[in-house]
Amino acid sequence: MNRIQEAGASATPARTQWGQPRYAAHNEPVLGYAPGSAERAALATELRTQGERTVDVPLVIAGRAVMTSTQADVVCPHDHAYVLARTAQAGQAEAQAAIAASQAAAADWASWPLEARSRIFLKAAELLAGPWRQRLNAATMLGQSKTAVQAEIDSACELIDFLRFNVQFAQEIAAQQPLSSVGVRNSTDHRPLEGFVYAVTPFNFTAIGGNLAIAPALMGNTVIWKPSATASLSNYLFMELLHEAGLPPGVINFLPGDAQAISAELLACPHLAGIHFTGSTAVFDQLWLQTAQNLPTYRAYPRLVGETGGKDFVVAHASADVDALCVALLRGAYEYQGQKCSAASRAYIPASLWPLVKAQLLDLIATLRMGDVTDFGNFMGAVIDRRAFTRLSRAIAAARDDSGAQVLTAANPDDRVGYFVPPTLVEVADPTHALMTDELFGPVLAVHVYADATWPELLKTVDTSTAYALTGAVFAQDRAALAEADAGLRNAAGNFYVNDKPTGAVVGQQPFGGARRSGTNDKAGSALNLLRWVSPRTVKETLVPPTDHRYPHMASA
Numbered sequence: 001m002n003r004i005q006e007a008g009a010s011a012t013p014a015r016t017q018w019g020q021p022r023y024a025a026h027n028e029p030v031l032g033y034a035p036g037s038a039e040r041a042a043l044a045t046e047l048r049t050q051g052e053r054t055v056d057v058p059l060v061i062a063g064r065a066v067m068t069s070t071q072a073d074v075v076c077p078h079d080h081a082y083v084l085a086r087t088a089q090a091g092q093a094e095a096q097a098a099i100a101a102s103q104a105a106a107a108d109w110a111s112w113p114l115e116a117r118s119r120i121f122l123k124a125a126e127l128l129a130g131p132w133r134q135r136l137n138a139a140t141m142l143g144q145s146k147t148a149v150q151a152e153i154d155s156a157c158e159l160i161d162f163l164r165f166n167v168q169f170a171q172e173i174a175a176q177q178p179l180s181s182v183g184v185r186n187s188t189d190h191r192p193l194e195g196f197v198y199a200v201t202p203f204n205f206t207a208i209g210g211n212l213a214i215a216p217a218l219m220g221n222t223v224i225w226k227p228s229a230t231a232s233l234s235n236y237l238f239m240e241l242l243h244e245a246g247l248p249p250g251v252i253n254f255l256p257g258d259a260q261a262i263s264a265e266l267l268a269c270p271h272l273a274g275i276h277f278t279g280s281t282a283v284f285d286q287l288w289l290q291t292a293q294n295l296p297t298y299r300a301y302p303r304l305v306g307e308t309g310g311k312d313f314v315v316a317h318a319s320a321d322v323d324a325l326c327v328a329l330l331r332g333a334y335e336y337q338g339q340k341c342s343a344a345s346r347a348y349i350p351a352s353l354w355p356l357v358k359a360q361l362l363d364l365i366a367t368l369r370m371g372d373v374t375d376f377g378n379f380m381g382a383v384i385d386r387r388a389f390t391r392l393s394r395a396i397a398a399a400r401d402d403s404g405a406q407v408l409t410a411a412n413p414d415d416r417v418g419y420f421v422p423p424t425l426v427e428v429a430d431p432t433h434a435l436m437t438d439e440l441f442g443p444v445l446a447v448h449v450y451a452d453a454t455w456p457e458l459l460k461t462v463d464t465s466t467a468y469a470l471t472g473a474v475f476a477q478d479r480a481a482l483a484e485a486d487a488g489l490r491n492a493a494g495n496f497y498v499n500d501k502p503t504g505a506v507v508g509q510q511p512f513g514g515a516r517r518s519g520t521n522d523k524a525g526s527a528l529n530l531l532r533w534v535s536p537r538t539v540k541e542t543l544v545p546p547t548d549h550r551y552p553h554m555a556s557a
């Protein structure tokens, strides 16, 4: 019997009225996995173990593991012949069962003191920092094709940070209380929403998947979590971990399966209290439109939080440090195969620097190794699935045939063993070319070379040429140029980097999210996000209420 089944069989844990010690979160240190290190040996062992068997991934409804008659195969993207997991597929009946489970758990969970809820998530953080670390990292490497360091910063550090910082921010929110004048006690009761929160999560970060479910749960809500099919193994292991940490049955219900069928059931339910989404802009639009159509049927206005697509930029000024710029472009565009929502996919380089930048970047690209992520020497793995492989292969082939584009790298995509798309650099003359404006979500960096003297106009082009506004970076040594970029690009990115790559935001340090068509910008892993999952109630108690209705001015002189 696994942990989920054990949790389902146990009674709801008793609540304890603890005091509320102040909690100060800290970031989890990133382990290096250098040859000979203990963490490398532990990870290698776990990779071997997980790579030897196909795992059944069930649904989790009311704390119970549920296997369905139909399952979907999850393969290793870098070795697609290998079936890593068989994932149960929820349909209409399971979606209704998850609604019932979340409703059944809601009143009890909402009555838990914040400190009691917090302890579950803090325990989860310690389990993940310790005994569960390599299990989650190995599943993320094998299922989502991340290298050791990319898994470590995601399924270990970022997820641990979400678990810890959410608790700190939730406690800061709870401490925000109104003034009380003499004879009166005022307070704010940070109630959870009435109903369930629907968490719909992407493939690319195990941490984002986990956080979209735990953030509303920490604030006292019950959640139905629909993970991405390709991330279902790592996401399920996190569910197991949460149950080991003491999460009561029904608080988070795990529902992999047909996204449209599940959404149709959940969005039609009057108890939908919110959507916590990260993924593509098109899917969030669809969820928003469906919700709008059902609006009159809901008990309350659902909270819609969505972090969506991007076309993230690096803009270099003529004063930029070329070495730093090239490393940022390389890491920003090609780490995790360009499948971070924050990945650099368009760059603007001044003509005076381009010959040097181009030569240096091509030299660096030639050194990058791509392959099976269990080989720790590789810098890149494969893209997530056949759909992504086809999309990217077509875009690269189209660029090779396009007179307005020059593909500067020679390697081509190859799917014989895994879905491998090589790091690709394309120079385009027109800054409004589709390669500079549309999200491709892969290791393709488009570069536009501009005349140095057109810097002010260039900033306007960067700002206005795409619909997105997620991340962006400026490289310059000249302080005046940095100030111009800061002002000119103020609305072009929700996360703006100065002399740094546009990826790698750390929870608690660079709260993450973008505006325009990149989302509602509610900043994952911050108090701003957690505030979306509460419905504050103001309570006033008058200690000695008046017993005479007359005011002083009514007295006779």
Ligand SMILES: NC(=O)c1ccc[n+]([C@@H]2O[C@H](COP(=O)([O-])OP(=O)(O)OC[C@H]3O[C@@H](n4cnc5c(N)ncnc54)[C@H](O)[C@@H]3O)[C@@H](O)[C@H]2O)c1
Residues within 6 Å of the ligand: 200, 201, 202, 203, 204, 205, 208, 226, 227, 228, 229, 259, 260, 263, 278, 279, 280, 281, 283, 284, 286, 287, 307, 308, 309, 310, 340, 341, 439, 441, 470, 512, 513, 514, 518, 519
């Ligand atoms: N802004 C951010 O913070 C951020 C972070 C990570 C990823 N992303 C974005 O996510 C995208 C890549 O992730 P992805 O490929 O998993 O995105 P996706 O939109 O294809 O899928 C996201 C989730 O939506 C589900 N889904 C798909 N169709 C649906 C439908 N019709 N109804 C309901 N749910 C549906 C999927 O099953 C998955 O769980 C990129 O666009 C990237 O920019 C954004």
Ligand SMILES: N[C@@H](CCC=O)C(=O)O
Residues within 6 Å of the ligand: 158, 204, 205, 339, 340, 341, 342, 502, 503, 504, 505, 506, 512
């Ligand atoms: N924290 C990550 C989030 C990426 C989203 O896909 C970054 O900033 O790169």
